[in-house]
Amino acid sequence: MDASKTVLLAHGSGGKLSQDLVRKMFVGELANETLSRLDDAACFSLNGGRLAFTTDSYVVSPIFFPGGDIGKLAVCGTVNDLATAGAAPKFLSLAFIIEEGLPLEDLARVVNSIKAASSEAGVCIVTGDTKVVNRGKADRLFINTSGVGIVPDGINISGCNAKPGDIVMLSGSIGDHGMAIMAQREGFNFKVPVESDCAPLNGMVTTMLEASKNIHVLRDPTRGGLATTLNEIAAQSNVGIDIDETKIPVKDAVGAACELLGFDPLYVANEGKMIAIVAPEDADKVLEAMRRNSYGSKASIIGEVVSGHPGRVVLKTALGARRIVDMLSGELLPRIC
Amino acid sequence: MDASKTVLLAHGSGGKLSQDLVRKMFVGELANETLSRLDDAACFSLNGGRLAFTTDSYVVSPIFFPGGDIGKLAVCGTVNDLATAGAAPKFLSLAFIIEEGLPLEDLARVVNSIKAASSEAGVCIVTGDTKVVNRGKADRLFINTSGVGIVPDGINISGCNAKPGDIVMLSGSIGDHGMAIMAQREGFNFKVPVESDCAPLNGMVTTMLEASKNIHVLRDPTRGGLATTLNEIAAQSNVGIDIDETKIPVKDAVGAACELLGFDPLYVANEGKMIAIVAPEDADKVLEAMRRNSYGSKASIIGEVVSGHPGRVVLKTALGARRIVDMLSGELLPRIC
Missing domain, CATH: 3.30.1330.10 (PurM-like, N-terminal domain)
Known part of the structure; x- marks a missing residue:
């Protein structure tokens, strides 16, 4: 057929x-x-x-x-x-x-x-x-x-709610889950073992919501990774999203595994990370709240929502160049979750 | 292993x-x-x-x-x-x-x-x-x-709620779904085609609940068939259940298919039938309500709940004998639903 x-x-x-x-x-x-x-x-x-x-x-x-x-x-x-x-x-x-x-x-x-x-x-x-x-x-x-x-009353969080000016934050390093599965599947033994980040994040989210009701979007970047999830949000909200490569944490072992296997960590699945898009006036409060939780201790601001290039995610690379980061096309890692 | x-x-x-x-x-x-x-x-x-x-x-x-x-x-x-x-x-x-x-x-x-x-x-x-x-x-x-x-308020229906004296009714003929799957799987062509009874029964249940709030148990006899489901209820409620073989409708084509393949229709899966166990004073009202719905037009009273032989289902056969009807043991028809 x-x-x-x-x-x-x-x-x-x-x-x-x-x-x-x-x-x-x-x-x-x-x-x-x-x-x-x-x-x-x-x-x-x-x-x-x-x-x-x-x-x-x-x-x-x-x-x-x-x-x-x-x-x-x-x-x-x-x-x-x-x-x-x-x-x-x-x-x-x-x-x-x-x-x-x-x-x-x-x-x-x-x-x-x-x-x-x-x-x-x-x-x-x-x-x-x-x-x-x-x-x-x-x-x-x-x-x-x-x-x-x-x-809870007063909460209205959706991928459709990102607004230009909003701050984009991430609860920790990317690529851990996908690389842990790959390493296990292929029988690799890294010196520093790569472990899945699989964790329940509801406790962290509760703390974040106690800090501010101005959280517009929450999304966990699973299949398709950070890049695909941000593209989904950009499309749902019809906004642009700018992110800064140097602000996105990748563990050394995960980075090395990605290089070895030819994967871009931006597209590798996570199972214990949360993206939050927050009104600028409350960004610091929410970031602090994330960091108080053990699953968000490495949280950082990775970018912002813009009115230009609606539907697109643009990455400022470590070298200062700007490139469009598309959704995942094709299949990177089947059966990752 | x-x-x-x-x-x-x-x-x-x-x-x-x-x-x-x-x-x-x-x-x-x-x-x-x-x-x-x-x-x-x-x-x-x-x-x-x-x-x-x-x-x-x-x-x-x-x-x-x-x-x-x-x-x-x-x-x-x-x-x-x-x-x-x-x-x-x-x-x-x-x-x-x-x-x-x-x-x-x-x-x-x-x-x-x-x-x-x-x-x-x-x-x-x-x-x-x-x-x-x-x-x-x-x-x-x-x-x-x-x-x-x-x-809805005032409804308390559970397999644990059958009481001695309650009336056991069934919304129609048994074995249709299981035999339709078997016939399809084995490539049989019966003169009168056997069709699955697969249907949504929520409309019928609404009508029944409008007729009476004294419905104690509702259960659809799927995997394991009527016999297994009644055994589950008998165990959950710690009561005996007596049923009358002559009152349990089996379509001719389904009965013939069961005979040919060596199945007991009491154990064959249904996907559009409902067992109701009802306080005796409201049994007629509920039976009438079932019959008003197209999926219950052939509903009948098939037995009653008794205090004797708790946890057991006893069948009065067409010849007048009484035998214990156990749960399904082993696997009759894998992947029936």
């Missing part, structure tokens, strides 16, 4: 082809006001309060990696998507698709991670499902978690 | 091994009051009202079958799980795991079914996710839907 008429790995990359598929086929067919916003979590009013609701399936390979496993990832990823709406995550669902033959011991280890991560994040797993498919019809273990959280 | 230490197909059957896995590993580790009830949907208070929340992954093979496809199933299954809590389904999430190489045309056809089913059920798809895995690492398409619904 003509490859252009089939689903490609790149349709799951989080980059351009993913966006095409989502926009044309899913949002096109199933359109409603909430879905069409394309935020990581949907927000709506129910019972007189506002709720956030989100879903993610996790297909990461291998299922165990330095710094975490598919279970920790499944809790943190969904908790963080709720946090990007400014919501306090409350309840998670947990659905397993298991390949026949998975050692029960491995499943138990994953459940244990789920328990630890949900306990740290303060969420309850209230409902679940288990499916088993024949050997060779799945790859060990896939997990879906969906989550429900409460959006 | 020792097979007793690995996940088996039967762990996903909905029967005994499934229950063991869920009770020991999942509920054991992740215990909280809501999860431990083991209802199809979790109910909790949020923002001063009561919500229901549920999740299911769908791995049915083949993805297209007479009477439906994986998309229709994914909407109806989750809508029906919310309805079993007496909840009005409102919002669904939709997460795809796609095997590389799936024709986009097939995906579009599934999305179309999702659109039609969610429109019929009156639910909005508000959030989603798409993952793509390499060829051979999944089987065409898996879908997870999770759902949020509102539980």
Whole structure:
């Protein structure tokens, strides 16, 4: 069959082809006001309060990696998507698709991670499902978690809300998760081990929201990395975003791994980082709040929102040049989450 | 590896091994009051009202079958799980795991079914996710839907609430879904085609709840069939359940297919049927309400809840004998939903 008429790995990359598929086929067919916003979590009013609701399936390979496993990832990823709406995550669902033959011991280890991560994040797993498919019809273990959280009054955070003049900040170094998976997959042994940054960020977001209600956008740069996520926000808000390469932290080991393997850290996935776009008058307060949390201790201001070049992200390089940073096109690292 | 230490197909059957896995590993580790009830949907208070929340992954093979496809199933299954809590389904999430190489045309056809089913059920798809895995690492398409619904005031429906004296009713014939999948899988051509009963039952449940608030249990008998679901309720409520074989409708074509293939329709999956257990004084009203809905037009009273033999289901056979009907043990039909 003509490859252009089939689903490609790149349709799951989080980059351009993913966006095409989502926009044309899913949002096109199933359109409603909430879905069409394309935020990581949907927000709506129910019972007189506002709720956030989100879903993610996790297909990461291998299922165990330095710094975490598919279970920790499944809790943190969904908790963080709720946090990007400014919501306090409350309840998670947990659905397993298991390949026949998975050692029960491995499943138990994953459940244990789920328990630890949900306990740290303060969420309850209230409902679940288990499916088993024949050997060779799945790859060990896939997990879906969906989550429900409460959006406090007065909070209105969305990828659509960035405004020229806003400050762009990042909670820490980029590329850790993607490079940890790659190193594990390829059997590399770095002198300084590269570990996934996988972590629940809802506690940090709570602290940030206590410091200021003028947080316009929160987004965790997962598949497609920082570059793709900033492009999404620039498109959703119809603004330009300028970032400064020298301000974006990359750990030495991660930088070295990226060089060795030919990856640009701007496109490598993170699972424990948050981008915040904040009104300029409150930027310092929010940055300080981020830094008070252990997951944000290395937070920094990396750029600003501008009215020029709407829909585009422009990087000032270490050498002072300016270049457009596009979304991820093609597939960089399949099955990173 | 020792097979007793690995996940088996039967762990996903909905029967005994499934229950063991869920009770020991999942509920054991992740215990909280809501999860431990083991209802199809979790109910909790949020923002001063009561919500229901549920999740299911769908791995049915083949993805297209007479009477439906994986998309229709994914909407109806989750809508029906919310309805079993007496909840009005409102919002669904939709997460795809796609095997590389799936024709986009097939995906579009599934999305179309999702659109039609969610429109019929009156639910909005508000959030989603798409993952793509390499060829051979999944089987065409898996879908997870999770759902949020509102539980009206004064409703308290749970598998734990059956009481001796209650009337057990069923909304129609059993075994249609399972036999439709089997026929499709095996390439059988029956003279009278067997079609899946896959349908959203929330409208019927609303009508039933308008007729009476004395509905104690609602449950859709999916994996494991009527026999397994009644056993679950008997265990949850610590009561006995007596049913009458002659009162349980089985379509001729389904009965014939079951005989041919050696299946007992009591264990075959349904995707558009509801069991209701109702206080005796309101049984007629609820039965009438069911029958007014097109999906319940063949509803009938099939038995009653008794105080004898707690935890057991006893069938009065067509010949007048009485036999214990156990849960499904082993795996009857893998990947039925």
